[in-house]
Amino acid sequence: MDLRTKTLISFNITLIIIIVITLILSSTLFLTSYTQLEEEQINKDLARVRNLMDIQIEDINRICGDYASWDDTYAYVSGDKADYVAVNFVAETYENLGINVILVSDSHMHIIYEGAYDPGLQSFVPVPENLRVYLDYDSPLYHDPLSRTYAAGIISLPEGPMLITSRPVxxxxxxxxxxxxxxxxxxxxxxxxxxxxDAIGLPVSISAQNDRKFTKSVEPRNEWFSTGFTPFEDILGNEAFVISIEEPRDIYNQGKNTLASFIFILLLFGLISGILTVLVIDRSLLSRLSLLATHVSAIGTDGDVSRRVESAGDDELSHLGEAINRMLATIEQIQETLQESEARYRGIVNDQMEFICRYRPDGVVTFVNDIFSAYVDVPASSIVGRKFTQTLLSDDLPLFQEALTAVTPDAPATDVEFRVIHHDGAVRWQRWAVRAIFSQTDRISEYQLIGQDITELKNAEEALRESQRMLSTLMSNLPGMVYRGANDSQWTMTFVSDGARDLTGYEPEELTGSGRVAFEDLIHPEDIPDVWKTIRDGIAERAPFAMNYRIITHSGKEKWVRELGRGVYGKDGELRALEGFIMDITAIKKSRDAISEANKKLNLLNNITRHDILNQLTALLGYIELSRSDITDEGVRHYFEKMERAARTIHEQILFTRDYQQLGVMGAQWSPVRSAISEGMARLDLSTIRLSVDVDDIRVFADPLLFRVFYNLAHNSLIHGGPGLSEIRISGHETERGYLLLYDDDGEGISREDKDKIFNAGYGKVTGYGLFLIREILAITGIGIRESGEEGEGARFEILIPPGAYRLAAGPEHA
Known part of the structure; x- marks a missing residue:
């Protein structure tokens, strides 16, 4: 089937599908819309019926009101007008008013008159017994008479629905x-x-509610009529009957006629449009495309790329013809270029750094490039057309022969490495890529070899192996385990050193890869959360991490280990692995625990001794105070004052030792500087001082008493700053030497001669140990402090945190 036929068939099928879909959608939309209009009209007529029913009920209510609000009726109910019934409730009254039942009761709901009239029989009949169901005490007909309102509605009786109304007399x-x-x-x-x-101009019928179950108010009866239903409730709220009306389906049938006309017009338009479109497509596209295909086929048959196809016009087909002509011109140019490039091929090949050789299965060389010719120190003309081989070492000759026989049509290429004796007598390594060229009968017609001298690479590989051997020996002798592992839930190790054997009791291969033991299984269960938190924090900060934890060895023994590690990241910044070193610190841990226990006992002894001394000092100060009142000699009084000052100084120094007895006892830790500042300042009354803190979110590796540094600095400002002290500023920034914290106040400052003395033990006006211990706290982790303010302009303390002793929250540790 040619393209023209395919195009015409596809177009016609598409047109038919579009018309069918349009007909289905339009039919559905049109008829649905007309049906909705029809239902809206019937619902309006049903609403008119309900309004007319309300009017009839209101007419009866009006008549009832005339009789209820009448002095004669009032007198009759009161028992004063005996002839009221005989005069007013005659047959003509019922007929003229169109009333079937009249009831009159007193205020206690006792019926004093009841009458019923049948206009068909033209005589009085008994009041329907079922009417009495609606006359009990709770009936809506007996509403509150004092409200002077009325009740009106419908009641359902076996004789038929009744319109009824009740009014107070x-x-x-x-x-x-x-x-x-x-x-x-x-x-x-x-x-x-x-x-x-007659009022609505449509047939109206009435039926009991249970005679027919319906789900909607309008239902089509046939193609020509639809029926509308509306239910009515009695005065008790129960459904009494259903009134239905019947309307002709003029709107729906008019819609069907309109739809039929639309379908006819659409089919006629589609037929005419299809014929015209097919003619236009065939004339403007398909015939020209067929002619273009014929020309291209003729060029392909004779292979004359210098010919051109016709490309008249300015549309897509003419552009296609121009593109084909440009392609033919390009092919023609490529053919010319190919002939030129073939001449350049040999020059390119000869300029390659690799050796290139081609020879037949009988060993006759058909081509070598200049680099190979120079390598073997034999002219190419003396090699091509002859059998030529290098001198291979006898041990390697079978490797080369095996490579030549290993190639097959399914696997025509292979690699081989061997040693040759160079023309200068040296042994050289060579690597060759061997490719066999097969004929159509799967026979080898030629070998093509590309090779290079890899002697230096082999020497480098040997040097690398020696380096790896040295590294392996070094790691094997380390007192611990070097590892590289994945950051996964099992802490899968990809490498562990031989030190794993002494550390864990497991062989290295048992801990790596898919070995039978995951390193996480060795960590003490109580320590796993802290271990993973430390690793995650280090990864988040791109910083090294260090931690101590317990492991359970193969023999079940518990060991304390210290791990130093860090994440390894790729060029893209993604985490590739974790690397580190784990060593046994069980002995160190036991020693530290022993020291810690001894420190606890010493601290306990210090506390007891300090408590006793303070008690004695308190007693001494009390005795001095009591004695001073009995001393009249000014000289003796003077000595007592000195004794009191000395005792109070001793008291302050004893209290000072209590605050700093933990200095250096607990190990240094990473502490947030902002938190240390807040904790130190919270212990002082700075209500009259303006405090400003402008410090990066950093952590400092320092003694846990770091907060005492800021407390003592601020305490000194409050004591020695003078009456002009109003502000304390703490700021910080990075420098080339580390992170610099600056503490400034606007007090009296420190004199030049005191700058070098204030950090000495015992120098000062109170205890003399505040700044001394500040320096000692900071010096534990290598942090320095100096005073650089100007006397009269305020004090300035510079705290320099060296690289490696601080971490910025948003970055790695500075080291």
């Missing part, structure tokens, strides 16, 4: 009090139904 001037109820009812008979039909 009043005097003609609407005064009272009400002394009873006047009730009127009329059957919804054929006369009233006919009146409804």
């Amino acid at each position: 009043l005097t003609s001037d609407q005064s009272g009090p009400p002394n009873g109820f006047f009730i009127m009812g009329a059957y919804l008979d054929d006369t009233r139904i006919t009146a409804l039909s």
Whole structure:
């Protein structure tokens, strides 16, 4: 099937599908819309029926009101007008008013008159017994008479639905009090139904609710009529009956006629458009495309790329013809270039740094490049056309022969490495890529070899192996385990050194890869959360991590280890692995625990001794105070004052030793500087001082008493700053030497001669140990401090944190 036929068939099928879809959608939309219009019209007519029913009920209610609000009725209910019934409730009254039932009761709901009239029989009949169901005490007909309102609606009786109304009995001037109820009812008979039909101009019928179950208010009866339904409730809220109307489906049938006309027009338009489109496509596209294909086929048959196809016009087909002509011109140029490049091929090959050789299966060389010719120190003309081989070492000759026989049509290429004796007598390594060229009968017609001298590479590989051997020996002799592992839930090790054997009791291969033991299984269960938190924090900060934890060895023995590690990241910044060193610190841990226990006992002894001394000093100060009141000699009083000052100084120094007895006892830790500043300042009353802190979110490796540094600096400012002290500023920034913290106040400052003395033990006006111990706290982890302020302008303390002793929250450790 040619392209023209395919195009015409595809177009016609597409057109038919579009028309069919359009017809289905339009039919659905049109008929649905007309059906909705039809239902809206019927619902409007049903609403008119309900309004007319309300009007009929209101007419009966109006008549009932005339009788209920009448002095004669009021007198009759009160028992004063005996001839009221004989005069007013005659047959003509029922007929003229269109009423079937009249009931009159007193205020206690006792019926004092009841009458029922059948206009068909033209005689009085008994009041329907089922009417009494609606006359009990709780009936809506007996509403509150004092409210002077009325009740009106429908009741359902076996004889048929009845329109009924109830009004309180009043005097003609609407005064009272009400002394009873006047009730009127009329059957919804054929006369009233006919009146409804005449009023709306449509057939109206009535049926009991249980005669028909319906789910919607409008239902089509056939193609020509639809029926609308509306239910009515009685005065008790129960469904009494259903009124239905029947309307001709003029709107729906008009819609069907309109749709038929639309379908006819659409089919006619589609037929005409299809014929015209097919003619236009065939004339402007398919015939020209067929002619273009014929020309291209002719050029392909004779192989004359210098010919050109016709490309008249300015549309896509003419552009295609121009593109084909450009392609033919390009092919023509490529053919010319190919001939030139073939001449350049030998020059390119000869300029390669690799050796290139081609020879037949019989060993006759067909081509060598200049680099190979120079390597073997034999002219190419003396090699090509002859059998030529290098001198291979006898041990390696089988390797080369095996490579030549290993190639097959399915695997025509292989690699081989061997040693040759160079023309200068040296032994050289060579690597060759051997490719066999097979004929159509799968026979080898030629070998093509590309090779290079790899002697230096072999020497480098040997040097690398020696380096790896040295590294392996070094790691094997380390007192611990070097590792490289993945950052996964099992802490999978990809490499562990031989030190793993002494550290864990497991062989290295048992801990690596898919070995039977994951390193996480060796970590003490209580320590696993802290271990992973430390690693995650180090990774998040791109910083080295260090931690101590316990492991369970192969023999079940518990060991304390210290791990130093860090993440290894690729050029893309992604985490590649974890590397580090783990060593046994069980003995160190036991020693530290022993020292810690000894320190606890010493601290306990210090506390007891300090407590006793303070008690004695308190007693001494009390005795001095008591004795001073009895001393009249000024000389003796002077000595007592010196004794008191000395005792108080001793008291302050003893308290000072209590604050700093933990100095250096606990190990240094990473502490947030901002938190240390806040903790230190919170211990002082700075209500009259303006405090500003502008420090990066950094952590410092320092003694846990770091907060005492900022406390003592601020305490000194409060004591020695003078009355002009109003502000304390703490700031910080990175420098080439590390992170510099600056503490400034606007007090009196420190004199030049005191700058070098203030950090000495015992120098000062209070205890003399505040700044001394600040320097000692910082010096534990190599942090320095100096005073650089100007006297009279305030004090300035510079705290220099060296690289490696601080971490910025958003970056790695500075080292």
